[in-house]
Amino acid sequence: MRRIRLNYVLGADTGSAPLHNPLLDLLQAVREQGSISGAARTLDLSYRHVWGELKRWESALGQPLILWEKGQAARLSAFGAKLLLAERQVQARLLPQIEALRADLERAFAIAFDDSVHVLSFHASHDEALAALGAEARAGGLHLDIRFTGSVDAIRALNEGRCTMAGFHVRLPAAPASLSQRTYKPLLRPGLHKLIGFARRSQGLIVARGNPLGIAGLGDLARPGVRFVNRARGTGTRVLLDELLGERGVAPSVIHGYTDDEPSHGAIAHAVASGQADAGLGIEASARSRGLGFVPLVEEAYFLACLKSTLEQPATRALLGVLRTAEWQQRLAQLPGYAPMQSGEVLAMSRVLPWWRFGGRQASIQLPRDATPVR
Numbered sequence: 001m002r003r004i005r006l007n008y009v010l011g012a013d014t015g016s017a018p019l020h021n022p023l024l025d026l027l028q029a030v031r032e033q034g035s036i037s038g039a040a041r042t043l044d045l046s047y048r049h050v051w052g053e054l055k056r057w058e059s060a061l062g063q064p065l066i067l068w069e070k071g072q073a074a075r076l077s078a079f080g081a082k083l084l085l086a087e088r089q090v091q092a093r094l095l096p097q098i099e100a101l102r103a104d105l106e107r108a109f110a111i112a113f114d115d116s117v118h119v120l121s122f123h124a125s126h127d128e129a130l131a132a133l134g135a136e137a138r139a140g141g142l143h144l145d146i147r148f149t150g151s152v153d154a155i156r157a158l159n160e161g162r163c164t165m166a167g168f169h170v171r172l173p174a175a176p177a178s179l180s181q182r183t184y185k186p187l188l189r190p191g192l193h194k195l196i197g198f199a200r201r202s203q204g205l206i207v208a209r210g211n212p213l214g215i216a217g218l219g220d221l222a223r224p225g226v227r228f229v230n231r232a233r234g235t236g237t238r239v240l241l242d243e244l245l246g247e248r249g250v251a252p253s254v255i256h257g258y259t260d261d262e263p264s265h266g267a268i269a270h271a272v273a274s275g276q277a278d279a280g281l282g283i284e285a286s287a288r289s290r291g292l293g294f295v296p297l298v299e300e301a302y303f304l305a306c307l308k309s310t311l312e313q314p315a316t317r318a319l320l321g322v323l324r325t326a327e328w329q330q331r332l333a334q335l336p337g338y339a340p341m342q343s344g345e346v347l348a349m350s351r352v353l354p355w356w357r358f359g360g361r362q363a364s365i366q367l368p369r370d371a372t373p374v375r
Contacts, residue, residue: 023057024087026050027080030066034073111143118315122146123157124167125236126264127302128285129199129338136328142318148264151236155187155305164310165196165319169236169302171243172200176354179243185355194311195349196304196320197342199332202284203240204296206265206272211293215279218248218297221255228257229268229277237265241281244297284337294337301341301352311346320344 029039040050058065065080076084091098111117118141124130126148134144149157151168158166170180207215213226218241221228231237238261245252252258257277262268268280269290287294310316322328323344332340350356 021087022053024084026053027065027076027084030074031076031081031084034075036066036074114141117141117143118318119143119145120165120315120319121163122165122167123149123154123163124165124304125149125151125154125169125302126266127167127169127199127201128265128283128289129201129302129332129335130167132331132335133322133328136331137319137322140318140322142315142322144319150232150234151239152183152187152234155184158193158305158307159187164306164313164315166305167198167302168305169201169240169300170353171240172299172301174301174353174355179239179246181355183239184353188305188349188353190348190350190356192308193305193349194308195347195352196306196323197301197345197347198304198323199302199343200339200341201300201302202294202296202337203237203281203298203300204284204287204294205279206269206282206287207279207293207295208272209291209293211295213278215295217295218244218250221279222250226256227276227278228255228260229271229280230258230261231268231281232261232263237281240298240300285335288336296337303347303352320346 025043026039029042030036033039033042036050036054037047040047043050054065061079063079064077065083066074067077068074111119120142122130122144124146130144130146134146137144147157147163154163154166154168157163168184170184171178174180205215205218205221207213213220213223215221215226220226230241242252245255260277262271262280265282265286268277268282269286269292271277272280272292273290281297284294284296304319306316321344329340329343332338332343
């Protein structure tokens with residue numbers, strides 16, 4: 001089977017046809033002009049080039065494309081005519097999708113030519129509010145190029161220069177000597193990194209509507225017949241689960257489905273909604289959006305981490321401006337399980353994470369006095 005590869009041209013004038021293919025453009029010109037020389041003039045190419053391309057394609061495809069008879073005009077072979085017909089049929093059938101793709105590409109490249117538009121690259125733990133922030137930021141000319149990964153992978157991407165901003169989350173209060181400390185502390189350095197306040201959110205067990213199995217906590221996951229679905233290794237939610245299980249003395253081996261994982265909170269909720277699992281650890285917003293039950297377990301701080309050296313970049317300043325607006329914070333507070341938490345404030349890591357000692361004192365995360373309770 002012949003494989004298809006799509007290409008596009010960036011320029012001021014790319015012609016009127018939705019898609020171009022050099023061979024099919026040649027065949028169309030030969031059909032219309034009735035000669036190689038006429039096709040060459042139409043396409044503003046040399047006779048030698050058109051002739052060479054036709055012969056090259058005939059050799060590659062193993063069939064003749066053009067037929068000549070003494071005293072008659074050049075015409076397409078049966079195979080050449082079928083190729084041209086197939087291409088025109090595809091273009092006609094797929095025109096709406098092709099035009100939509102072209103419009104998306106034009107919008108994407110328009111960013112590169114607009115000095116007032118900024119692009120900020122993100123690697124981040126999956127989060128419903130961060131996806132909403134992308135839409136909010138676009139209205140102000142800031143485009144967030146977000147790639148959802150695990151929290152650990154996001155910070156590693158930041159340290160390796162693969163993104164400008166990393167999103168990760170930790171439990172409130174973030175306890176010293178915890179699995180979270182052992183996981184994140186080696187990846188973050190006070191003085192090199194800065195944290196930006198983003199949101200407070202609720203994590204818990206996503207269960208079926210009405211919670212028919214009466215699941216009340218992590219201990220119930222060990223009950224016979226309860227099917228669990230997990231998040232993948234490297235995600236902040238997997239770190240949180242293992243931390244909570246360790247504190248409660250629940251062995252992962254007794255949980256049916258501990259080794260089965262999904263890539264996002266939405267996927268966890270879908271697994272429960274479709275009956276593939278009875279419970280999974282995830283955020284409240286994903287449960288509520290699908291009409292599922294939710295058993296709250298912990299509150300978390302979701303931070304955005306960046307290198308201190310990037311704070312003055314225009315894209316980062318634009319992000320801070322969006323986060324500090326009343327409009328964004330009101331939109332955030334409307335998401336189930338979310339509340340603004342020092343949104344847009346640049347935070348010293350040593351003051352908000354209790355993993356470094358300064359002057360003999362242990363720091364801890366402090367909720368702002370005016371923080372709205374998570375619903």
